[in-house]
Amino acid sequence: MNAIDTKQKILDAVDAGFDAQLATTRDFVAIPSTRGAEGPCQDMIGDLLRQRGYEVDDWHIDVDDLKDLRGFGPIEHDFSKARTVVGTYRPSTNAGRSLILQGHCDVVPTGPLEMWETPPFSPVIKDGKMYGRGACDMKSGTIGALYALDAIKAAGLKPTARIHFQSVIEEESTGVGALSTLQRGYRADACLIPEPTSGKMVRSQVGVIWFRLKVRGHPVHVFEAGSGANAITAAYHLIEALQKLEIEWNERAKSDRYFKALTHPINFNPGIIKGGDWASSVPAWCDVDCRIAILPGWSVADCQAEIRSCVSAAARDHRFLSNNPPEVEWSGFLSEGYELKDSAEAEAAFGKAFAAVYGGAVQDLVFTALTDTRFYGLNYNIPSLCFGASGAAMHGFNEYVDLDSLRKSTKATALFIAEWCGVEKV
Ligand SMILES: [Zn+2]
Structure with a gap:
């Protein structure tokens, strides 16, 4: 045959x-x-x-x-x-x-x-x-x-x-x-x-990192919201900071021999958001599960460190978070x-x-x-x-x-x- x-x-x-x-x-x-x-x-x-x-x-x-x-x-x-x-x-x-x-x-x-x-x-x-x-x-x-x-x-x-x-x-x-x-x-x-x-x-x-932002606020009745701290709006502040990190990493991607051909290879995604317990209580907590990509050759540990420092820097220039720093938890993929x-x-x-x-x-x-x-x-x-x-x-x-x-x-x-x-x- x-x-x-x-x-x-x-x-x-x-x-x-x-x-x-x-x-x-x-x-x-x-x-x-x-x-x-x-x-x-x-x-x-x-x-x-x-x-x-x-x-x-x-x-x-x-x-x-x-x-x-x-x-x-x-x-x-x-x-x-x-x-x-x-x-x-x-x-x-x-x-x-x-x-x-x-x-x-x-x-x-x-x-x-x-x-x-x-x-x-x-x-x-x-x-x-x-x-x-x-x-x-x-x-x-x-x-x-x-x-x-x-x-x-x-x-x-x-x-x-x-x-x-x-x-x-x-x-x-x-x-x-x-x-x-x-x-x-x-x-x-x-x-x-x-x-x-x-x-x-x-x-x-790409590789992928999953992480969770854990923000803890200070619950008060909404009538005195000014004296509390809203964990949900504070989480948005962190999301915006991570969107800037996404822009920075996409800049870096321009030196990758394959990914330079793509306009936006690094995608950051806040994929799950949970927080608060009651519409008339300033939310005391907010968890945001996120995904971000990294490129071949990038070290997962280095990228984890960058995510942490991005979140800490954003927390430092926030009225409430500066004294109540959010946590970052690794919640899945840690992939090259x-x-x-x-x-x-x-x-x-x-x-x-x-x-x-x-x-x-x-x-x-x-x-x-x-x-x-x-x-x-x-x-x-x-x-x-x-x-x-x-x-x-x-x-x-x-x-x-x-x-x-x-x-x-x-x-x-x-x-x-x-x-x-x-x-x-x-
Ligand atoms: Zn598949």
Whole structure:
């Protein structure tokens, strides 16, 4: 069998399996796997892997095992049910290069349900798109990778290198799920994460820091508001100061070789605000949960120090805060940026797969969000590719994945696995 036949057989097998792939994707998207509730998704992945004959490792994550590792971010919520699931394929002939395929099954909250056209966890296919929370980011990618492996088998072939199929949690808040696979000992010659990248290859991605501003005011009845201190308005003063830090960091970003092409790569977001207890009481407290990006090569510790000093300086020129300094708490991501490099072999293999499906060369994506690739690349020098389908409204309302793009990215994934791991006849 020649190489062209092999390719065509795999591509045909992806087409033949696509309806089944969509049905599985729909079942997976239907699970409301927000943070802390990923268990049923992990059960489903474990079952899918076992049905296919993979060796399944399903374990509880112990934060103590991870807390000293590079890239760890603090966990604040109940972590007692946190699990990682890895399915391993072991080849009978070891000839190719090993591979990690990784997807995250956690999704972000839906926001107000009435703002969705169809319920977020009742996935609907319409006009070539699948709608639902997580349909795009990134449940369709995870299931796509599984069906890419299925297509190789359906084509009468089997990979000639070890493959780990990894389903992780917490990608949207710390990345500790991915970190747990490395702590457990899973390694490979390359990693592919099929996040929805619109058919581009992530070349460089930001890091992210999460922090909480804790402002404590002085509660009094509103009739004597002048003698109190309003924690909510004081928090706004700090937010404005951090917006200035955002401007400063975007200036600094102009010297980054990839991010200089973007007008505003560093985004600061006050994402959650809570405070006060009563409309007629001057609020005694306000907590603001924030996210800010940093660039590859920037030290997380240095950026944390800058955030602290920005907040302290703003507090010093505020009537109330100067005597009641706010606290800064680290509340999730403490992540470095990651640039894909030293990955020529993996990129060459992927380039062949891409050309066969899309034609031409894959374009780079300079990404203002982060992905789990950083752990593989930074902590263990594993070239870590991020490539996947197109879609829209990730983290918004009416999130969808474009199904034609999903079919193509599944094909590219399948050909990449065959190219990288090698295949032989069953
Ligand atoms: Zn994602």
